[in-house]
Amino acid sequence: MPEMTKPRPKFLTLYQIRLPLAGFVSILHRISGAGLFLLLPLLIYTLQSSLDPQPEGVAAFQAIKNNLFVQIFLFGLCWAYLHHFCAGIRYLLLDVHVGVEKDGSHKSAIIVMLVSLSLTALIALKFMGVL
Amino acid sequence: MKRIVVGAHYGLKDWIAQRVTAVVMAVFTIVMIAAIAGGATSSAEAWRGFMSHGAIRIATFLFAISLFYHAWIGIRDIWMDYVKPAGLRLALHVLTALALIAYTGWTLQILWRL
Numbered sequence: 001m002p003e004m005t006k007p008r009p010k011f012l013t014l015y016q017i018r019l020p021l022a023g024f025v026s027i028l029h030r031i032s033g034a035g036l037f038l039l040l041p042l043l044i045y046t047l048q049s050s051l052d053p054q055p056e057g058v059a060a061f062q063a064i065k066n067n068l069f070v071q072i073f074l075f076g077l078c079w080a081y082l083h084h085f086c087a088g089i090r091y092l093l094l095d096v097h098v099g100v101e102k103d104g105s106h107k108s109a110i111i112v113m114l115v116s117l118s119l120t121a122l123i124a125l126k127f128m129g130v131l
Numbered sequence: 132m133k134r135i136v137v138g139a140h141y142g143l144k145d146w147i148a149q150r151v152t153a154v155v156m157a158v159f160t161i162v163m164i165a166a167i168a169g170g171a172t173s174s175a176e177a178w179r180g181f182m183s184h185g186a187i188r189i190a191t192f193l194f195a196i197s198l199f200y201h202a203w204i205g206i207r208d209i210w211m212d213y214v215k216p217a218g219l220r221l222a223l224h225v226l227t228a229l230a231l232i233a234y235t236g237w238t239l240q241i242l243w244r245l
Contacts, residue, residue, distance in 0.1 A: 034209060037202045040234055048241045051179055058175070085160065088153050095150065 022109040029087040032080035039077055042070075075124045082116040149204050152197035159194040183245040195238040199231040 019027070036043075049060035064070050090108050093099055099108045125131045163171075171181040181187060206227050214220045 030205075030209065033202075033205045037206050040202070040230075044234060044237055044241070048237075050175070051182055051241060051245060053175070053179065061175075085157065089157065092150065092153065 020106070020109075021113070022105050025083075025087050025090070025109045025112050028083055029091075032084045032087075035080045036077065036084065039073065042073065043077065046074075071127075075120065075127075078123050079116060079120040082119050083112070086112040086116045145204050149201060152201040155197040156194055156201065159190060159197075162190065179245060182242070188242050188245070192239065192242055196235065199235055203228065203231055 046061070046064055049057045049064065052058065052060070064074075090099070090112055093108070094105075099105055122131070166172075166181060166187075170177060172178050182191065207224060210220055210223045210227070214223060
């Protein structure tokens, strides 16, 4: 099928490619999804202990809540969830042809980054009792 | 240019499933945020009471199933993109599927023990 082999411009020097923000949002969508998958056991375990009325369950939940190391993971997961959520909504809108132009696509990528990062900060501050 | 489309259109089913599960999860997320704002997590008892409610339990289970199916499609795509040796890829696919099936059982157990 010779008509399929149309030459395409190639530029694959990865360290020289400057990703546009929409591309950055896209790879973060993948990374956040992978992170959420890998830490699913932690999330399910947290749900389990939060619902367990036995003293062991209560103690396990307190241990999760008060462990600074786990907290950092959970704040990271908050960001991952929020980023995946916001970027996902952006993709659903792109599916119905909202914001497919260069300008609109860049704007929505900015919104995704701002909303997910600021909501994460808000949740972390609220959890730490600052707010 | 005449384009030759190959395959049996199996990609379309996954493409739709990824979006349907995403919408289910998004709606559930909004419901949970509203519930938390309404005090569902104000105490451990309130949280247990909220989660034992029949409709919430079913909704949470639907959310979990959507999440695990969504994760299956997403993670399988990651393996397909980056892992080329067929044996290793198959092993990763199997491990991913088994993990997600196990999580389904675990979640069922948590929700229906309440």
